[in-house]
Amino acid sequence: MTIFSFFSGASRALGSSSKLLVILSISSGGLVAYSESQTDAGAQSAEIKQKEPQKKRVVVLGTGWAGTSFLKDLDISSYDVKVVSPRNYFAFTPLLPSVTCGTVEARSIVEPIRNIIKKRNGEIQYWEAECVKIDAANKKIRCRSVIDNSLVGNEEFLVDYDYLVIAMGAQVNTFNTPGVNEHCHFLKEIEDAQKIRRSVIDCFERAVLPDLTDEERRRNLHFVIVGGGPTGVEFAAELHDFILEDLVKLYPMVKDLVKITVIQSGDHILNMFDERISSFAERKFGRDGIEVQTGCRVTGVSDKAMTVKVKSKGEICSVPYGMVVWSTGIVTRPVLRDFMDQIGQNKRHVLTTNEWLRVEGCDGVYALGDCAAVAQRRVMEDISTIFKTADKDNSGTLTVKEFQDVIDDILVRYPQVELYLKNKHLNDVKDLLKDPQGHERKEVDIEGFKSALRHVDSQMKSLPATAQVAAQQGAYLSSCFSRRQQCQETPEGPLRFRDSGRHHFRPFRYKHLGQFAPLGGEQAAAELPGDWVSIGHSTQWLWYSVYASKQVSWRTRFLVVSDWTRRFIFGRDSSRI
Template sequence: MACVQRFQRLPSPLLETVVRTSYSAGPLVHLAVQRTRSFATADLSALDASKGNRERIIILGSGWAGYILSRKLSAKKFQTLVISPRSHFVFTPLLNSTAVGTLEFRTATEPVRSRHKPNVEFMEGRADDVDLSRKMVTVKESVVDSAQGLAVVEAPYDYESAGEARPERRLKKREGKRWEVAYDKLIVSVGSCSQTFGTKGIKEHAFFMKNISDAKKVRKRVLECFEIAALPTTSDQFRRQLLNFAVVGGGPTGMEFAAELSDLVSEDMTRLYPTLAPKVRITVYDVAPRILSMFDQKLREYAMQTFKRKGVDVRTSQDIQQLRSGLPRIGAGENADEVADSQGCCILTTKEDGDVGIGMCVWSTGNMMNTFVQGLLKKSHGFPSASAEVIDNTGQIAENVEWMIEKNKKTGAIVVDDHLRVQLQAGGQQAEGDKDSSEPSFRALMTDVFALGDNASIRDYPLPATAQTASQQALWLGKHLNNDSTALEAFRFKNLGIMAYVGGSKGLLQTGNGKGVQGYLAWLIWRGAYLTKSVSWRNKMLIPTYWWVALMQRASSADDEKQVSELGLWERYHKILNGQCLPITFLPLDSTTHRPYR
């Protein structure tokens, strides 16, 4: 059955503990091995001994820029060390597909450690500080918590066990041990975090789309909403609120998730839950007056028409004020206790509509700068004379003043030159874009510290904060570091276009020269491009295989429908546990052999 197989790793809450117990050994063993290997390079003496005459390049982050650069650097010239709280690279364009079960989670990840790249060392931790004069990075141990995502978490967090609604979403800081690692060259590519604009309740109750753990939570919550709604004890008003899904953000990530969720409902849930599917409501909220603003008007209009046909309600110019746990009162017949038992539902408050009861809120409103970069930009340094060159026009060297990494006032990113080298400013100058600064214009250029991706802002050359930008910068820097030519040829971005999926095997494509493609052809190009960009041959084989399986499942869904109870999966699980479908017999054990008597 289509949906059963798509959600095969996520049973209903009733069977969850049974299934996890049966299959817990494999993941636990894998996790133990992974943790052992992750800190294999923590023996710094062994790390130094293996360095030899090579330069050590420390890459902070395992995202698009950091991961691609680590694969590009020469093993003969450099000892590459990746420091990241995440031991894998996430292929973010496929996260939405994994969240709804079209693809499995492993198809969107690539391990940092690989037998094909044994020269790449890895430390599982978070960069806590950088000393530019001593050329040392302070690393803080990453606290492993399988229940947490990295969407808005810039420091290790754990969840409190307070008896409140959705306690698993409450955050509490935890501290890890620290150590220092020396570098010859440093790459800052720690990425960004989800922007919440300080909206109350978002970090505690919203779902995000930045990591595999986030996609797992979304998949689990979608099935939970349908299972609870299928219960005979669920009132009709409560059922409608459970099946009301909100997506905040009208960019490509938010709109693609709404499209994938709509496909799931129309192609799978309508057959598995025929009485519930008509009650499903998907609403997209965006503060901007239009969605997908990076596309031209014709493509935006096509997207709006497609979403309207699929029943997705797109609301623009919306002011989101709050997200809190619970449900609004749903009628005079409901008492306070029933309303308080929200089963994970939330109240989304907007200025235009007031309180709206929803089963899940996916938040995708852009990015904010990582807290490591924010802290780095606030710190003052002594002039790193061994690795910095003064580039001001005064001819003076201001070594007796404090130096700070220059910041782009608008984006909060690190200012770099067109060779991606980090720039310094002297005397506590204001950020780039500030006016009427009373300080002298002393500036210096770091020759051994680079910034990439979301963390970099090239002076007078603004670029979009996208995976395309980060990957191009990583490839350029890797090439020129290998050839010792970073000071010769300036980086230039090549716009390869932008794409988005809008549901129903339809897509949008806007090429670098502004030409637009829409519909089925754009969807084929969208899939082909991301398949080509997949890193390993394993995923290049797995991704089309899962796409083909999903297509065949949908083609045979009419036959599957006959085998699925109209009551939904919850009742089928009840029957299984009651022994109506699968009798379970407990046999006494022989005290000698510890095997069941026959």
């Protein structure tokens, strides 16, 4: 056999995918052959893949405003994202009062969460389940499926995480009032709005049955809203329009027996709005025949009546009703209350985060929206370290120039300083260092510095539990996650006054874009940035345009506008579906 015939045979034996290395020793006439197959190459490739850094596991709890805003813009190239929520859709909750009366259909304001995540090329997984336990020590969550348990498969499962984003919202606060859970409607979810819609029709259908007394008909047609906030007021306005424009035409025999009552524990309805809006709403409700009872507290609810205590007189009276909608605020969910016990926040009323939305006392866990509150740090807590950082020459006094060198970081880290300057009409931060007589000082010591800033923390305010806040928090945290590596290398945040260096990110800053209060009769009130107040028919059209533009997809935008058009032309549907 020749050497060339050996090469040919060896090549055929090893196949085309192998490499053949032949070493020929002339002096000894020896021949050595070595083959490296593709199997070894595959092993090397697998080894390289194992050395690649694994994606961080991000678990998002909730598909509401905060959770959806976080998911929409997140750069998922560095993260393995899982979403857990019992609700497999996003709901545009500001339009829930419209759903209760058929002004807008329920499916018009929801977008399936899988429609949202499919735009991310399937790289985000969603599981329809509820979180029942957060194990912060082991970075796991226990989930339970909300799907019909007659189906096969495990009902509970564990999910590991590196980062946990809690955006599960809150539940209605009943203040432990007896009978509320059994006899009242809530208005937090799509299902709540659908139940209210059916209940309204039931009240009218029951009222027109034969052999009922007028007193029984009046009770069936007495609609009570407990809570004079935006949700309660908007529902009362929607219900009034539904009755006036549609139902009285269908049930003319009982049109004079209908009554709507709003019960508010405070002195005014819409007390979180400008006083002009609150006063206008009360006057308009008075003209429309909607009774507003302020300074009253519901102490109990039975199947036919509720007991109400009038604070000013101390009297307790019984109020018969046909339907009650309870809209009095929110409270922390039990699963989060258990989590708060684990991390030492058991004495707080709500889960607390720092200004970067990270849960205090728990690394890698963030909380957004209604389920959490941001604890803004006080200037006076850090006043000594701020002074020391600014006093670069360690002279024990602070010059105006030294103060100006750190003021930008102070304004970013402590937003209450900027609010204080605005409210006191101070044109320059140097004005803070003036003496009590208003004279400029070239330098101040630590006591003078404390005196200059001692009233700044009075401007601290808690963020409202609104969709606007939740959406901005979700977008902010998404941006932080997407730019994490970049900002770790080049921090963009303010100085760490209690430590060295800078914070990686700027803290969350809420930007108020205004708020609306539809008041019925094609009129609305709006509180706009810059202390502007708008009331009337033109504001209602502004409300239409803003709410249409804020829909999460063109599909829901088209459906909502179509529903509004249908209502203008044909009226609302009174079918019990």
